[in-house]
Amino acid sequence: MAPARSVYQRDTNRAEKSRAVRKTGDRSVSADVLVQQLINGITLGGLYALIALGYTLVYGIMLMINFAHSEMFMSGGYVGLFVLKALTNESLVGVGTVAFFKGSSIGLIILFAMVFLSAAIVVGLLGVVIERFAYRPLRHAPRLAPLISAIGVSIFLQNAVLLWVDSKALPFPSVMPVVTVIDAGGVTVNSLQILILVTTLLLLAVLDTFVSKTRIGKAMRATSQDREAAGLMGIDINQVIALAFFIGPALGGIAGVFHGMYYGSVKFDMGFLPGIKSFTAAVIGGIGNLRGAMLGGFVLGILESLAAGFLSAGYKDVVAFAILILVLIFRPGGLLGESVVEKV
Amino acid sequence: MTSKRKRFVALVAATAALALVVTGCASKTETGGTDGGATEATVVKIGIGAPLTQGAVALGKGMERGANLAISQANEDPAVVDLGIKFESVSGDDQGDPKTGVTVANQFASDSKLVGVMGHLNSGVSIPASKVYNQNSIVMVSPASTNPALTQQGLDNVFRVCTIDSVQGPSAADSAFKDLGFTSAFVVDDSTPYGTGLADEFAKQFEADGGKMLGREKTGDKDSDFNALVTKIKSLSPAVVYYGGIYNSGALLSKQLSDAGVTAPLMGGDGMYDGEYVKLAGDAAAEGDFCTSIGYPIDQLPKGADFKAAFEAAYPGDAIAAYDAYSFDATNVIIDAVKKVAADLGADKVTSPEGKTAIIAAVAATNMDGVSGAVAFDANGDTTNKVITLYTVKAGAWTAYVK
Numbered sequence: 001m002a003p004a005r006s007v008y009q010r011d012t013n014r015a016e017k018s019r020a021v022r023k024t025g026d027r028s029v030s031a032d033v034l035v036q037q038l039i040n041g042i043t044l045g046g047l048y049a050l051i052a053l054g055y056t057l058v059y060g061i062m063l064m065i066n067f068a069h070s071e072m073f074m075s076g077g078y079v080g081l082f083v084l085k086a087l088t089n090e091s092l093v094g095v096g097t098v099a100f101f102k103g104s105s106i107g108l109i110i111l112f113a114m115v116f117l118s119a120a121i122v123v124g125l126l127g128v129v130i131e132r133f134a135y136r137p138l139r140h141a142p143r144l145a146p147l148i149s150a151i152g153v154s155i156f157l158q159n160a161v162l163l164w165v166d167s168k169a170l171p172f173p174s175v176m177p178v179v180t181v182i183d184a185g186g187v188t189v190n191s192l193q194i195l196i197l198v199t200t201l202l203l204l205a206v207l208d209t210f211v212s213k214t215r216i217g218k219a220m221r222a223t224s225q226d227r228e229a230a231g232l233m234g235i236d237i238n239q240v241i242a243l244a245f246f247i248g249p250a251l252g253g254i255a256g257v258f259h260g261m262y263y264g265s266v267k268f269d270m271g272f273l274p275g276i277k278s279f280t281a282a283v284i285g286g287i288g289n290l291r292g293a294m295l296g297g298f299v300l301g302i303l304e305s306l307a308a309g310f311l312s313a314g315y316k317d318v319v320a321f322a323i324l325i326l327v328l329i330f331r332p333g334g335l336l337g338e339s340v341v342e343k344v
Numbered sequence: 345m346t347s348k349r350k351r352f353v354a355l356v357a358a359t360a361a362l363a364l365v366v367t368g369c370a371s372k373t374e375t376g377g378t379d380g381g382a383t384e385a386t387v388v389k390i391g392i393g394a395p396l397t398q399g400a401v402a403l404g405k406g407m408e409r410g411a412n413l414a415i416s417q418a419n420e421d422p423a424v425v426d427l428g429i430k431f432e433s434v435s436g437d438d439q440g441d442p443k444t445g446v447t448v449a450n451q452f453a454s455d456s457k458l459v460g461v462m463g464h465l466n467s468g469v470s471i472p473a474s475k476v477y478n479q480n481s482i483v484m485v486s487p488a489s490t491n492p493a494l495t496q497q498g499l500d501n502v503f504r505v506c507t508i509d510s511v512q513g514p515s516a517a518d519s520a521f522k523d524l525g526f527t528s529a530f531v532v533d534d535s536t537p538y539g540t541g542l543a544d545e546f547a548k549q550f551e552a553d554g555g556k557m558l559g560r561e562k563t564g565d566k567d568s569d570f571n572a573l574v575t576k577i578k579s580l581s582p583a584v585v586y587y588g589g590i591y592n593s594g595a596l597l598s599k600q601l602s603d604a605g606v607t608a609p610l611m612g613g614d615g616m617y618d619g620e621y622v623k624l625a626g627d628a629a630a631e632g633d634f635c636t637s638i639g640y641p642i643d644q645l646p647k648g649a650d651f652k653a654a655f656e657a658a659y660p661g662d663a664i665a666a667y668d669a670y671s672f673d674a675t676n677v678i679i680d681a682v683k684k685v686a687a688d689l690g691a692d693k694v695t696s697p698e699g700k701t702a703i704i705a706a707v708a709a710t711n712m713d714g715v716s717g718a719v720a721f722d723a724n725g726d727t728t729n730k731v732i733t734l735y736t737v738k739a740g741a742w743t744a745y746v747k
Binding site for chain 2: 162168270
């Protein structure tokens, strides 16, 4: 953890000094800031990418935008928080267990593996249930119907958490120590930022291999190309769709836990902004394309950070959506999008 | 197939309708003392407009607590019983959102027995809502909206018992520059009327005092990622970061500043003065942060101990938030005016148009000894009690700053 900031520790000398440095060596300082902003952007982009994968996976198979996905992300944050609280509650799991979890690095790894796994599984199952009851009955309805249903689910989930859990933001306990891994010339990278990046890349690699190499992946691709033909070839469509609705929300759930850990709190409406941004990222990258969602997430995260850092914090959303419009004008299929097949 | 689909559409529609009811409308909880009198007492309603499910909920719930305490005390007052009045409260959840605030205001206005509103919290909500109350001759006493524009609209029914940002902002700047010795500042706001107004006033006075402004940035009141901004702030090394906004986002900013290794404390206004701020930012990040809030700390007020005792009896286990006492006072301002009008015109006239106009006049003439100090209003409807206290986070709690 960073040291507590307090008046008594205030070091005005340092501030004066660094300002003097700024005057003499402006270029080197701004290079540091640039690198730091890129790191901020990559971390934020990793979160966007994780969520965007869920949008793009579901779209690829169902050709529908799952607007309830932002609430999968939010639910992940809450499930992660509750599991973490339960596993570090001494009266629930015993003093020894808590000491083991908190005391050793192996314990911490096991603890957080359990937190992430349970968030992924619970939210994944939630996704499957939602698909079964809110989308499957509308599978042959006009395309607008499941979209509206998705918005309904989103509002329902938000309000369910609001009423049954809490309307206030809940602090996310900082059980995992966040250590500064790199600290070079004003640029700092902490362990959590690295964890987010590594997890995101790892999950994409696994998902990409899964979809392109395995039999079930092949079934998913076939369903994505032509649902009815795939069904005629003996593929269980319902299973494939349910799987997509498990994996997508599970990834969103993991992103929710990261969001809680990174920003230190969860709130019932926390999904809204990241949800919209990640959807934008998925569209920028080419919706339906897994690598595109990843690329879109990072592009958006980095551009947002640069805009906030070098223009003004107020402009970051303007930049994010201006990029979306530009991409839609010049590459309607997205950066990595396939040429759009007429399916509407 | 079709019947199945129809059934599903109906289910979706029902879900959507349910969701609308939950999000869009004011939740009504009515409280009041038991009706002990033999004769039927005239019911007089007071609206409580506050964010109860979204926005600064910790502060909004406090407003509801303070107002309900004042109302239940009034109903036990023999003088009120003798006048043949019984007060009831109606809570309207404005969600800290201007549009929802206007909906709540219209609901209040459609209730003919409602004569006054204690609210709202956010200036951005209070300003549009005040126009609705003005059209319906309902008196509005805000315990918490500090943007100067609220009382400068020329509306005769709008009052507040809290000091305004043009007092709070400069006071914070003076404290920062003169008392705390911060020579440079980076100022951020949350783009709401409250946050922007406060940050502007701070910046103006800080520069006038001779402080150096290193930057001025705007963020959103629902933002959670401030890392890009934090990096910018870090590169400028200000002595203090001033944030005009509410504790939700302020706490996240403080945490991210601390995580990035910025040692300058975060300073804010009354919107940050809540225990939730420390909880969300984490003890380590919040320690040493500053905020100003209106009035004296509760335990330094002559009536503070009485209020604390009554509060603890009514709400065991709850902590007093920033506006509990102000809401108690604001509600009592309305109650006193109603009592006066009931004595002059008769209890049955209180809820008539004539009575409502008389209540507005009676509130304007308020001269009350409240929990927050002497309560009286100037020509605009602003309180004449302009005290600001500086707080700092010490050992995980906001405590009045002692030099």
